[in-house]
Amino acid sequence: MKPWMRNSLFLLCGLVLAALVAGRWLRREPFRQPRIDVGAASASASIQAAAARVDAAFASEWKRAGVTPTASASDLTVARRLSLALTGTIPSMEEIRALEQVPPTERLAWWRAHLLEDRRSSDYLAERLARIAVGVENGPFIVYRRHRLVSWLSEQLHSNRPYDQLVRELISAEGIWTSRPQVNFVTVTVDQNNDQEGPDEQKLAARVSRAFLGLRIDCVQCHDDFFGDRWKQRDFHQLAAFFACAEMSMTGVRDDAAKSYEYRFLGKDSKEPVVPRVPFNAGLLPADGPLRQRLAGWVTHPDNRPFARTLVNRAWALLFNRPLHQPIDGIPLDGPFHPVMEILADDAVQHGFDLQRLIRVIASTHVFRAESRSEDAGHPVTAEQERAFASFPLTRLRPEQVAGAILQSANLRTLDADSAVFVRVVRYFQQNDFVKRFGDIGEDEFNGFGGTIPQRLVMMNGELVRERTKEDLMMNAATRIGVVSPNDEVAVETAYLAVLSRRPTPAEQRHFVAALQIDSGTGRSARMEDLYWTLLNSTEFSWNH
Amino acid sequence: MEPLISPSNCGGACASSDHLSRRTLLKWGGAAGIAWLTPLSQLLAREAESAPRGRPARSVIILWMAGGPSQLETFDPHPTSPIAHGSRAIATSLRGVQLGEGMPRLAEVMSEVTLVRSVVSKEADHERAVYNMKTGYRPSSTVVHPSVGAIVCHELDDAGMDLPRHISILPDQWPARGGYLGGRFDAFQVQDPKGPIQDVANPAPKERLEKRMRDLGVVEEAFGRGRPAGLDPQTTLHQVTLARATRLMGSDQLAAFDVNQAPASQRAAYGDTPFGRGCLAALRLVERGVRCVEITLDGWDTHVNNHDLQRKKIGILDPAFAALIRDLKERGLLESTLVLCGGEFGRTPKLNPLEGRDHWPYGFSVALAGGGFRAGHVHGSTDPAGEKREPQEEVQVEDLHATLLHGLGIRPGKELKTPVGRPLALSDGRVLRALLKT
Numbered sequence: 001m002k003p004w005m006r007n008s009l010f011l012l013c014g015l016v017l018a019a020l021v022a023g024r025w026l027r028r029e030p031f032r033q034p035r036i037d038v039g040a041a042s043a044s045a046s047i048q049a050a051a052a053r054v055d056a057a058f059a060s061e062w063k064r065a066g067v068t069p070t071a072s073a074s075d076l077t078v079a080r081r082l083s084l085a086l087t088g089t090i091p092s093m094e095e096i097r098a099l100e101q102v103p104p105t106e107r108l109a110w111w112r113a114h115l116l117e118d119r120r121s122s123d124y125l126a127e128r129l130a131r132i133a134v135g136v137e138n139g140p141f142i143v144y145r146r147h148r149l150v151s152w153l154s155e156q157l158h159s160n161r162p163y164d165q166l167v168r169e170l171i172s173a174e175g176i177w178t179s180r181p182q183v184n185f186v187t188v189t190v191d192q193n194n195d196q197e198g199p200d201e202q203k204l205a206a207r208v209s210r211a212f213l214g215l216r217i218d219c220v221q222c223h224d225d226f227f228g229d230r231w232k233q234r235d236f237h238q239l240a241a242f243f244a245c246a247e248m249s250m251t252g253v254r255d256d257a258a259k260s261y262e263y264r265f266l267g268k269d270s271k272e273p274v275v276p277r278v279p280f281n282a283g284l285l286p287a288d289g290p291l292r293q294r295l296a297g298w299v300t301h302p303d304n305r306p307f308a309r310t311l312v313n314r315a316w317a318l319l320f321n322r323p324l325h326q327p328i329d330g331i332p333l334d335g336p337f338h339p340v341m342e343i344l345a346d347d348a349v350q351h352g353f354d355l356q357r358l359i360r361v362i363a364s365t366h367v368f369r370a371e372s373r374s375e376d377a378g379h380p381v382t383a384e385q386e387r388a389f390a391s392f393p394l395t396r397l398r399p400e401q402v403a404g405a406i407l408q409s410a411n412l413r414t415l416d417a418d419s420a421v422f423v424r425v426v427r428y429f430q431q432n433d434f435v436k437r438f439g440d441i442g443e444d445e446f447n448g449f450g451g452t453i454p455q456r457l458v459m460m461n462g463e464l465v466r467e468r469t470k471e472d473l474m475m476n477a478a479t480r481i482g483v484v485s486p487n488d489e490v491a492v493e494t495a496y497l498a499v500l501s502r503r504p505t506p507a508e509q510r511h512f513v514a515a516l517q518i519d520s521g522t523g524r525s526a527r528m529e530d531l532y533w534t535l536l537n538s539t540e541f542s543w544n545h
Numbered sequence: 546m547e548p549l550i551s552p553s554n555c556g557g558a559c560a561s562s563d564h565l566s567r568r569t570l571l572k573w574g575g576a577a578g579i580a581w582l583t584p585l586s587q588l589l590a591r592e593a594e595s596a597p598r599g600r601p602a603r604s605v606i607i608l609w610m611a612g613g614p615s616q617l618e619t620f621d622p623h624p625t626s627p628i629a630h631g632s633r634a635i636a637t638s639l640r641g642v643q644l645g646e647g648m649p650r651l652a653e654v655m656s657e658v659t660l661v662r663s664v665v666s667k668e669a670d671h672e673r674a675v676y677n678m679k680t681g682y683r684p685s686s687t688v689v690h691p692s693v694g695a696i697v698c699h700e701l702d703d704a705g706m707d708l709p710r711h712i713s714i715l716p717d718q719w720p721a722r723g724g725y726l727g728g729r730f731d732a733f734q735v736q737d738p739k740g741p742i743q744d745v746a747n748p749a750p751k752e753r754l755e756k757r758m759r760d761l762g763v764v765e766e767a768f769g770r771g772r773p774a775g776l777d778p779q780t781t782l783h784q785v786t787l788a789r790a791t792r793l794m795g796s797d798q799l800a801a802f803d804v805n806q807a808p809a810s811q812r813a814a815y816g817d818t819p820f821g822r823g824c825l826a827a828l829r830l831v832e833r834g835v836r837c838v839e840i841t842l843d844g845w846d847t848h849v850n851n852h853d854l855q856r857k858k859i860g861i862l863d864p865a866f867a868a869l870i871r872d873l874k875e876r877g878l879l880e881s882t883l884v885l886c887g888g889e890f891g892r893t894p895k896l897n898p899l900e901g902r903d904h905w906p907y908g909f910s911v912a913l914a915g916g917g918f919r920a921g922h923v924h925g926s927t928d929p930a931g932e933k934r935e936p937q938e939e940v941q942v943e944d945l946h947a948t949l950l951h952g953l954g955i956r957p958g959k960e961l962k963t964p965v966g967r968p969l970a971l972s973d974g975r976v977l978r979a980l981l982k983t
Contacts, residue, residue: 137672137684138672140670141670206687210687216687216967218687219967327964327966330966372772373770373771373772374771374772375771376771377770377771380771380772381771381772394772437734437744452728452729452731452786453709453729453733453786453789453790453793454709454731454733454734454744455728455786456786456787456789456790457744457745457790457793457794458744460744460747460787460790460791460794461744461745461746461747461748461794462743462744463744466748504767505767507763507767508763508764508767511760511763512760512763515756515760522753530749530753530756530757530760531760533749533757534757534760534761534764535764537757537761537787538761538764538765538768539765539768539769539784540764540768545768545772
């Protein structure tokens with residue numbers, strides 16, 4: 001066969017194959033049907049009752065403070081909030097279409113159930129929880145496997161393991177960091193230079209008090225409290241002494257009761273042995289058992305209120321992107337507490353620290369549904385309203401949420417475990433690279449910093465936005481919407497839904513339909529790319545609202 | 546949203562910053578009227594003594610040797626000792642001071658350099674040691690400390706700058722961060738300045754970008770309606786940062802990155818390498834008023850085949866470092882710019898069976914130039930036998946940091962509040978007067 005014939009044949013085969021693939025792609029069933037039975041998804045009366053208690057408490061707070069709440073936001077706005085909180089990304093077009101098939105009164109309950117069942121949620125929440133428990137560092141390479149810990153957390157969250165049980169395991173587990181992933185909570189503190197020393201008691205005491213008790217006892221690590229006499233340096237080190245028993249051995253982390261903790265206190269000449277003692281609620285400390293198990297029992301004891309309050313504060317922060325009490329890990333031991341903190345802490349204790357229930361309760365409140373804007377443009381929402389949660393607080397999305405939202409907006413279908421392997425691999429690398437360039441904010445911080453200039457540059461000019469909006473019929477929704485929409489009105493509306501999870505206002509609709517029709521020398525796909533670029537670069541896209 | 550640094554607002558559980566400031570001491574002393582008799586006078590004298598002499602430096606350039614360079618092949622050779630394992634040394638323009646044999650250009654400008662051969666740290670793991678060297682603090686589970694460049698940008702104000710003030714060229718996985726000062730103090734990361742700066746140019750032609758920006762106004766207006774703060778600058782900063790980003794995209798100051806505009810002879814002096822170009826860009830950026838530029842030269846982690854691998858890296862470092870010092874000097878910028886060259890730790894005196902050197906935090910070298918440091922001075926020495934872990938005139942990492950900040954006119958003991966209200970000193974170290982000009 002002559003070379004030109006061989007080449008032509010090869011080219012022909014390629015073209016046929018490409019046509020087949022493209023045809024399948026375009027003819028696909030556009031959206032999957034809702035997978036969850038609506039009846040089963042309706043929230044239980046008990047959850048509604050708890051949510052009503054929260055709403056009532058807010059209502060009287062607002063009355064007292066003289067602030068008026070905003071109206072309820074649209075279902076799609078609320079769906080976007082919940083999706084960002086639980087999966088770290090925005091609803092897909094596929095999900096929006098499915099949601100809109102559910103009867104209006106059932107919609108949000110269906111959405112909550114849909115997301116809580118979704119593996120994406122447990123994966124994302126596990127990462128958030130890991131940041132609280134072990135931070136983001138790679139840690140000591142030899143004895144620490146962060147990804148194992150995250151997968152373990154994800155498994156626990158997916159099976160809705162009670163939160164107190166999960167925390168008890170983190171604090172007290174023994175074994176090898178690979179086969180018993182919960183042990184990594186302890187091994188991350190091992191000093192790699194000196195692994196004979198074992199895990200670092202002081203780091204562990206700081207983590208436990210901040211992550212699970214919402215207290216910053218580590219402030220008195222080096223000196224007594226400067227204000228008042230609540231905490232003494234001794235309190236911190238007595239807490240740290242509970243971890244002295246944790247030792248590294250051939251079989252991983254093991255408790256060795258013979259080990260004790262010594263410290264040289266400020267103003268003293270030498271180290272002295274420190275007896276393990278809890279800084280408050282000493283009556284709740286189990287009398288028997290290995291030290292770490294006793295500590296874990298005390299931390300998570302149903303009557304140890306700081307534990308329940310911290311869980312509530314963190315769950316609240318997860319959903320609102322702002323904690324009920326600021327700072328998130330500095331809740332005063334003796335109050336004053338937000339009345340809602342107490343209502344939800346009671347509920348959490350009564351229901352055995354059921355994290356999914358807590359999320360459902362908070363997400364079922366009217367507060368969570370409040371608009372972040374006022375209906376009267378002449379009287380915009382005030383800072384007082386935002387502070388009092390009388391309007392949904394406007395907060396910046398986290399870097400991974402922005403990355404997740406860009407990637408989801410470029411796909412009409414939901415990017416999840418069912419996505420093609422190729423799509424998931426691309427997603428993983430693009431997301432990580434983007435988060436790196438965008439600037440990871442590290443541990444679970446809620447600092448209220450505004451965006452940065454490099455972030456704007458990455459959004460305006462960066463590779464991820466360019467790659468996910470450019471003309472590409474196979475990979476990019478921008479192009480696909482332009483090609484398959486029957487008219488420009490539908491194209492604009494679909495782009496708005498896919499990127500901003502809402503429909504355009506009439507003015508926006510008019511503006512962008514006209515923009516799509518102007519032939520300025522660029523093709524239609526380029527104009528769709530412009531539309532996508534514009535929506536992705538809006539404040540609305542990068543903020544939770 | 547509480548401001549980052551709130552004046553005298555002791556919201557946290559422990560806050561001591563307001564208790565004993567120099568100013569309050571002064572007030573009490575003044576009221577007593579016998580200030581010169583009290584220990585206060587000593588305090589004030591010490592404070593005056595520790596004030597930088599002359600004008601402090603305004604910018605800092607950090608040549609970051611990622612992986613940990615070998616002091617024995619670079620700044621601290623012991624050619625006659627067995628620990629040299631065949632590495633040779635050369636004489637320098639400073640009498641009695643030798644450098645590794647691959648550094649002839651730096652040897653010529655040694656009279657401008659301060660060599661510290663006795664840096665000691667407690668961190669021998671890369672990630673932790675990088676954190677320690679870049680921030681002056683050991684890693685902590687409760688707070689992320691800012692690196693030197695972030696502190697400099699936070700403490701010294703700049704108006705009229707379109708360029709980012711804190712830049713990391715060729716960053717590795719741990720570029721300088723703003724830590725508790727916030728993401729806006731993170732280093733702006735750029736790759737080899739040979740090509741255009743990443744993300745600064747919009748791929749669309751100018752008219753198309755302008756149309757996109759006009760379209761953006763339509764979406765912004767719809768979103769802003771009824772919202773607080775009308776997306777007011779104080780709340781979201783979105784539109785402010787958008788405007789500043791757009792200003793940067795169109796700024797002629799960007800030309801500072803473009804090393805191709807420099808004369809060919811100058812480019813040749815720095816070496817035709819990404820790192821060399823990075824150093825040249827750093828010079829041009831500092832000329833434009835950028836506060837901190839970090840340029841990373843990776844690949845010093847020579848656990849295997851130490852001599853060959855170090856030699857390659859030294860061949861890249863030597864021309865760039867020497868040319869940078871020369872050019873700063875020629876332009877009269879060496880006094881107002883502090884240059885530091887170092888990595889996260891040094892390398893073991895003994896060769897391992899694979900002819901590599903492993904991590905060694907017990908006496909490694911850092912080279913400094915400009916910024917009020919004592920030029921032509923060598924501080925500290927390590928054991929020629931490579932046995933002792935305590936060098937002469939030991940310098941702790943935190944003390945090096947305190948001295949750097951001092952050279953930049955920043956009081957190391959100054960306390961800032963972290964976002965959680967905890968007061969933290971910019972540095973816990975002492976200013977090492979021996980390293981500074983007298």
